Amino acid sequence: MSAPLARFGGAHLIWHTPYINPLAPTDHGTQRPASKSQHLSLLAVTRPSSSIAMGSLDTNPGTFCTDAADGGFQPLNADDVRSYLHKSIDFICDYYNNVESFPVLPDVQPGYLRRHLQSAPPTTSAPFDVAMKEIRDAVVPGMTHWASPNFFAFFPATNSATAIAGELIASAMNTVGFTWQANPAATEMEVLALDWLAQLMRLPESFIMNRTATTGRRGTGGGVILGTTSEAMLVTLVAARDAALRRSGSSGVAGMTRLTVYAADQTHSTFNKMCHLAGFDPVNVRSIATGPETDYGIDPAKLLEVMQADVDAGLVPTYVCATVGTTSSNAVDPVAAVADVAARFNAWVHVDAAYAGSACICPEFRHHIDGVERVDSISMSPHKWLMTCLDCTCLWVRDAHRLTDVLETNPEYLKNDASDSGVVTDLKDMQVGTGRRFRGLKLWMVMRTYGAAKLQEHIRSDVAMAKTFEGLVRCDDRFEVVVPRNFALVCFRIKPRGAMTEEDTEEINRELMDRLNKTGKAYVAHTVVGGKFVLRFAVGSSTQEERHVRSAWELIQKVTTEISKGERKRTISFEIVNTNGLLPSDASSVAGSCQLTASVAHRDVRWERCGMVTE
Numbered sequence: 001m002s003a004p005l006a007r008f009g010g011a012h013l014i015w016h017t018p019y020i021n022p023l024a025p026t027d028h029g030t031q032r033p034a035s036k037s038q039h040l041s042l043l044a045v046t047r048p049s050s051s052i053a054m055g056s057l058d059t060n061p062g063t064f065c066t067d068a069a070d071g072g073f074q075p076l077n078a079d080d081v082r083s084y085l086h087k088s089i090d091f092i093c094d095y096y097n098n099v100e101s102f103p104v105l106p107d108v109q110p111g112y113l114r115r116h117l118q119s120a121p122p123t124t125s126a127p128f129d130v131a132m133k134e135i136r137d138a139v140v141p142g143m144t145h146w147a148s149p150n151f152f153a154f155f156p157a158t159n160s161a162t163a164i165a166g167e168l169i170a171s172a173m174n175t176v177g178f179t180w181q182a183n184p185a186a187t188e189m190e191v192l193a194l195d196w197l198a199q200l201m202r203l204p205e206s207f208i209m210n211r212t213a214t215t216g217r218r219g220t221g222g223g224v225i226l227g228t229t230s231e232a233m234l235v236t237l238v239a240a241r242d243a244a245l246r247r248s249g250s251s252g253v254a255g256m257t258r259l260t261v262y263a264a265d266q267t268h269s270t271f272n273k274m275c276h277l278a279g280f281d282p283v284n285v286r287s288i289a290t291g292p293e294t295d296y297g298i299d300p301a302k303l304l305e306v307m308q309a310d311v312d313a314g315l316v317p318t319y320v321c322a323t324v325g326t327t328s329s330n331a332v333d334p335v336a337a338v339a340d341v342a343a344r345f346n347a348w349v350h351v352d353a354a355y356a357g358s359a360c361i362c363p364e365f366r367h368h369i370d371g372v373e374r375v376d377s378i379s380m381s382p383h384k385w386l387m388t389c390l391d392c393t394c395l396w397v398r399d400a401h402r403l404t405d406v407l408e409t410n411p412e413y414l415k416n417d418a419s420d421s422g423v424v425t426d427l428k429d430m431q432v433g434t435g436r437r438f439r440g441l442k443l444w445m446v447m448r449t450y451g452a453a454k455l456q457e458h459i460r461s462d463v464a465m466a467k468t469f470e471g472l473v474r475c476d477d478r479f480e481v482v483v484p485r486n487f488a489l490v491c492f493r494i495k496p497r498g499a500m501t502e503e504d505t506e507e508i509n510r511e512l513m514d515r516l517n518k519t520g521k522a523y524v525a526h527t528v529v530g531g532k533f534v535l536r537f538a539v540g541s542s543t544q545e546e547r548h549v550r551s552a553w554e555l556i557q558k559v560t561t562e563i564s565k566g567e568r569k570r571t572i573s574f575e576i577v578n579t580n581g582l583l584p585s586d587a588s589s590v591a592g593s594c595q596l597t598a599s600v601a602h603r604d605v606r607w608e609r610c611g612m613v614t615e
């Protein structure tokens with residue numbers, strides 16, 4: 001097993017009630033449990049008032065305060081940075097040591113934070129410790145803990161000590177490398193990190209920007225690190241749009257009405273949003289229906305049919321998005337076949353491998369992107385599965401000029417000799433904005449520190465845990481795995497039995513999910529695949545070990561048993577036509593085993609009936 005963030009093992013403190021906040025410090029900086037109410041009252045006692053000197057609030061007399069003794073504003077200084085970061089790092093380490101014991105989903109109501117923090121910004125300065133205390137007391141209890149080993153929802157947001165360090169260093173340096181000259185190291189680091197990752201994924205040479213090492217010449221390919229997959233879609237849609245307009249000899253809004261784009265019905269919803277932002281007419285966004293016969297991947301024959309029909313109708317196929325590892329069920333569109341179809345129409349092909357792209361660093365998963373040498377662009381997000389904290393989405397394009405031609409800006413204030421020489425890459429010309437973060441550092445640090453073998457081990461260990469979970473599900477005949485597992489996501493549900501309809505099955509599975517999530521001991525999400533409501537069990541949180549997967553499964557079994565033993569709660573609406581003057585509470589006692597759950601008017605009384613609904 002690899003050694004990602006918290007598979008370090010180590011001692012875990014177990015806190016048994018959701019109200020205990022193990023991050024609360026004692027006077028001496030050691031950790032002790034304290035109740036939520038204790039913390040809130042402490043907060044009230046220590047909240048600054050105008051008559052109290054700020055320093056007196058500080059539990060550590062050695063710490064700094066922004067309104068220092070001389071009263072003047074102090075510019076950023078290394079002593080404050082050292083002091084605050086030491087505290088922050090202690091906080092982070094305590095957080096990781098304790099996150100397992102926190103309810104994964106917080107038990108808070110909308111607006112809760114405002115009730116715990118001042119509603120107006122403070123006029124006077126406060127010691128750093130005051131902010132830290134409010135984070136502990138008010139923010140942590142309202143967090144959904146994506147770092148928890150009991151987090152199985154969505155896709156994991158994986159992380160590692162080295163990525164956190166890289167992010168920290170980049171944030172501290174706070175550089176804005178829009179042009180090469182604005183930060184040569186940040187620009188070249190990003191290019192290097194992208195080229196390294198492209199090699200790990202065995203992307204074709206054509207995507208690699210700096211090929212000088214192997215071929216003696218610079219490639220036309222290029223990459224850029226963005227914040228999200230949506231941005232990767234947007235910039236490539238815009239490049240494809242302009243190319244299609246040029247090709248079809250039309251420009252402007254009139255030409256846009258003829259451009260069409262394509263994706264499977266399983267494609268992430270952000271695709272439609274990005275098409276809208278890029279100016280495509282929503283009626284020209286084609287959603288190709290998928291089904292179990294292709295494991296919810298796109299059928300190239302259907303794609304061809306739809307594209308051809310559009311051409312026959314005088315439209316211009318412009319862009320096809322193929323997904324490798326859909327959000328819903330991890331379905332895989334056949335990249336090579338999609339590229340073949342799109343090539344007939346000269347349409348741009350983009351591969352969205354946001355989650356599953358990370359797996360392609362392992363030879364045994366690489367086949368999922370076979371055919372990538374024939375696509376125009378591919379993106380994947382190491383912040384999902386390659387232990388690189390948010391945000392980090394890598395986009396590669398086969399011909400970088402197709403992006404820069406449409407996204408380049410050249411204002412006087414950014415002109416410089418390096419850019420004019422044409423030898424350097426100005427990454428601002430491959431993204432939406434001008435300013436940009438130094439994201440390449442953390443990604444490079446992850447690859448530099450782990451090395452390819454450990455990164456592969458990390459992916460394999462997650463897949464192995466997912467396989468274990470899948471095996472457990474298959475061994476219990478109350479459940480079924482609904483779609484074949486790819487990667488580390490298992491889509492499963494309680495099977496319909498007897499006369500249960502699809503609606504009943506959804507209801508019971510929803511109940512299972514809600515009950516599980518309410519325990520605070522696991523967080524799973526759902527989706528609908530082929531009309532079936534299924535639970536998504538995504539393995540891979542950075543602190544997860546096999547024991548967490550097994551415990552979650554035991555919990556799933558236990559809750560399912562409770563539900564089927566009749567401990568299931570179901571709300572049924574009755575309409576009492578003639579109450580004979582009974583108040584709802586009277587009616588409740590008449591109803592025997594039924595329990596009144598809401599006191600409303602005589603008509604439309606809601607009841608909660610205990611007992612399993614017969615199937």
Ligand SMILES: Cc1ncc(COP(=O)(O)O)c(C=O)c1O
Pocket residue numbers: 155227228229230231268270323325326327352353354355381393
């Ligand atoms: C396959 C896929 N594509 C796109 C997205 C959207 O990504 P983003 O939020 O980075 O735009 C996701 C998010 O989970 C995804 O799984």
